[in-house]
Amino acid sequence: MIITEGLTRKFKDLVAVEGLDLEVEEGEVFGFLGPNGAGKTTTVRMLAALIAPTSGRAVVAGYQLGKENQKIREVVGVLTESPGLYGRLSAYQNLEFFARLYGVRARAGQVEKYLRMLDLWDRRDEPVGRFSKGLQQKVALARALIHEPRVLFLDEPTAGLDPEAAKLVRDFIEELAKEERRTIFLCTHNLSEAERLCDRIGLIKQRLIKVGTPEELKGELYGRRTVIQLKSLPPAVEAEIGRLPFVEGLQADGNKLILTLAQPESQNPLIVRRLVELGGEVQWVQKMEHTLEEVYLDLVKEGE
Amino acid sequence: MNYRLRALMKKEWQEAFKNKMVLFGITLLPLIFLGFAAFMLLQAKGLPPEAPPETKFILINQTMFYFILLPLIIPLSIAVYAVTGEKEQKSLEPLLATPLTDLELFAGKVLAAAIPGVVISWLFFGLFLGVASLLVTPDLVLTVLAPPWLLAIFLLSPLVAIFTVTVSMLISSRMSDTRAAYQLSSFAVLPVVIPIFIFGLKEALLSLGLIALEAGIVALVDLGTVILAAKLFQREQILVRWK
Numbered sequence: 359m360i361i362t363e364g365l366t367r368k369f370k371d372l373v374a375v376e377g378l379d380l381e382v383e384e385g386e387v388f389g390f391l392g393p394n395g396a397g398k399t400t401t402v403r404m405l406a407a408l409i410a411p412t413s414g415r416a417v418v419a420g421y422q423l424g425k426e427n428q429k430i431r432e433v434v435g436v437l438t439e440s441p442g443l444y445g446r447l448s449a450y451q452n453l454e455f456f457a458r459l460y461g462v463r464a465r466a467g468q469v470e471k472y473l474r475m476l477d478l479w480d481r482r483d484e485p486v487g488r489f490s491k492g493l494q495q496k497v498a499l500a501r502a503l504i505h506e507p508r509v510l511f512l513d514e515p516t517a518g519l520d521p522e523a524a525k526l527v528r529d530f531i532e533e534l535a536k537e538e539r540r541t542i543f544l545c546t547h548n549l550s551e552a553e554r555l556c557d558r559i560g561l562i563k564q565r566l567i568k569v570g571t572p573e574e575l576k577g578e579l580y581g582r583r584t585v586i587q588l589k590s591l592p593p594a595v596e597a598e599i600g601r602l603p604f605v606e607g608l609q610a611d612g613n614k615l616i617l618t619l620a621q622p623e624s625q626n627p628l629i630v631r632r633l634v635e636l637g638g639e640v641q642w643v644q645k646m647e648h649t650l651e652e653v654y655l656d657l658v659k660e661g662e
Numbered sequence: 663m664n665y666r667l668r669a670l671m672k673k674e675w676q677e678a679f680k681n682k683m684v685l686f687g688i689t690l691l692p693l694i695f696l697g698f699a700a701f702m703l704l705q706a707k708g709l710p711p712e713a714p715p716e717t718k719f720i721l722i723n724q725t726m727f728y729f730i731l732l733p734l735i736i737p738l739s740i741a742v743y744a745v746t747g748e749k750e751q752k753s754l755e756p757l758l759a760t761p762l763t764d765l766e767l768f769a770g771k772v773l774a775a776a777i778p779g780v781v782i783s784w785l786f787f788g789l790f791l792g793v794a795s796l797l798v799t800p801d802l803v804l805t806v807l808a809p810p811w812l813l814a815i816f817l818l819s820p821l822v823a824i825f826t827v828t829v830s831m832l833i834s835s836r837m838s839d840t841r842a843a844y845q846l847s848s849f850a851v852l853p854v855v856i857p858i859f860i861f862g863l864k865e866a867l868l869s870l871g872l873i874a875l876e877a878g879i880v881a882l883v884d885l886g887t888v889i890l891a892a893k894l895f896q897r898e899q900i901l902v903r904w905k
């Protein structure tokens with residue numbers, strides 16, 4: 359649904375996005391994760407045919423960037439960084455205006471559908487300038503969806519919202535993601551958001567650092583580790599375990615052993631057996647979870 | 663006219679009618695000018711018979727001047743707000759993400775400001791004719807309906823309106839504060855009507871030739887400002903360069 363090849367954008371001497379090679383499938387929720395200034399907004403602006411790439415190519419929804427920009431604008435929807443609503447106009451007027459611009463047939467029905475879906479129908483005639491940030495973001499989301507775009511770009515949809523509003527918006531995006539053919543390109547610097555909503559994540563910091571499912575990203579960097587908690591952990595036991603040939607890494611933390619193993623499914627039982635032989639009392643055996651955050655911070659550092 | 667252009671113009675007017683500055687510019691201001699114009703005409707009527715005819719001509723010329731000022735001033739607030747309003751609300755980017763073309767964006771904004779400017783000016787000219795026919799003698803009303811006046815109202819006015827709109831859009835695109843943009847634009851557009859004002863102080867009625875000359879000059883200047891402003895109204899420019 360989105361294919362880019364060497365997509366690059368410079369602002370004078372500053373390279374905002376460099377050599378982006380990306381492939382996003384139809385129906386996928388693709389997370390574009392990176393710190394501030396990483397080039398997320400610039401990428402969205404290029405892919406939505408708002409600004410031109412300095413070099414490189416892209417195909418969005420089957421249309422060639424640069425040659426068929428007008429077509430691209432017709433079939434994508436963009437939720438920009440700030441809601442950018444007309445504060446003096448009502449929610450209804452805001453949506454109706456965009457429905458007109460997109461040439462939506464059955465305009466009134468479409469506007470009503472989204473106002474109801476977002477629980478805004480009763481407040482449709484109030485000027486949106488009076489709405490809370492969270493409500494404004496909902497109206498902006500409805501605006502991005504009003505023409506049923508095939509590709510939806512969401513640029514930091516929950517940034518600056520209070521936790522409650524952020525949750526509402528996140529839940530709504532989750533609902534959208536269930537619609538089979540809707541492709542969503544979600545920019546965020548919020549890891550748990552990316553982890554929760556996205557099928558795949560691309561880590562970006564000027565260049566694309568890594569792409570994968572949240573699980574893959576976590577596994578790839580850290581290998582797989584097992585945590586075993588014992589009632590007590592004498593140093594001799596620790597040394598014995600360290601002598602096992604398949605243990606790639608070993609750390610002791612109080613009464614816990616943290617082991618790095620290549621095949622934990624077959625090796626964990628061997629370790630537990632050995633511990634029991636050595637008189638150890640095993641209380642817990644756990645898989646060590648890494649937050650995406652650790653992965654992210656490490657990768658971003660690595661990319662520097 | 664295509665549907666996107668119409669949609670944009672409708673939106674501009676919906677917003678304008680909710681803006682106090684714009685409302686003042688399109689209602690109260692013309693009313694005040696109408697008062698001035700009627701007063702000038704009354705002065706002309708009240709002149710003693712032995713007064714030199716030049717005095718009367720100057721008064722009538724000044725009356726006409728108000729109706730050239732109207733299309734200069736009415737679109738100003740709409741045009742300034744059409745640009746700074748979008749910037750303040752950060753609404754340009756979502757707008758530019760739609761299939762609206764650069765030219766439609768530019769034309770929509772220009773027309774949305776210029777059309778009310780011209781139409782309201784004409785409306786007030788009609789009102790003025792009504793008031794004049796009640797207040798002064800038919801021969802004075804006839805001077806106001808002479809060819810130079812009609813050319814000024816129906817040709818010069820729209821040209822002046824386009825000048826105002828494009829110049830204030832150029833200025834507003836460079837400034838972030840609505841009030842400052844409005845003030846600077848007011849100063850910037852005034853010079854275009856100064857020739858008419860100065861000719862008007864001479865001892866003859868403004869002639870068809872003079873009005874036509876002025877219209878020709880304004881049309882040329884318009885061509886320049888329209889091209890300049892249209893160049894500025896491009897997605898890339900707006901998103902990357904505008905402040």
Ligand SMILES: Nc1ncnc2c1ncn2[C@@H]1O[C@H](COP(=O)(O)OP(=O)(O)O)[C@@H](O)[C@H]1O
Nearest residue numbers: 369374393394395396397398399400401901902
């Ligand atoms: N219009 C512009 N002019 C100059 N530099 C810009 C412009 N827009 C973005 N940049 C720069 O490009 C880089 C990427 O910005 P951006 O895409 O907004 O990052 P993100 O959205 O990930 O925070 C930043 O260093 C930013 O300062």
Ligand SMILES: [Mg+2]
Nearest residue numbers: 398399400439
């Ligand atoms: Mg950004």
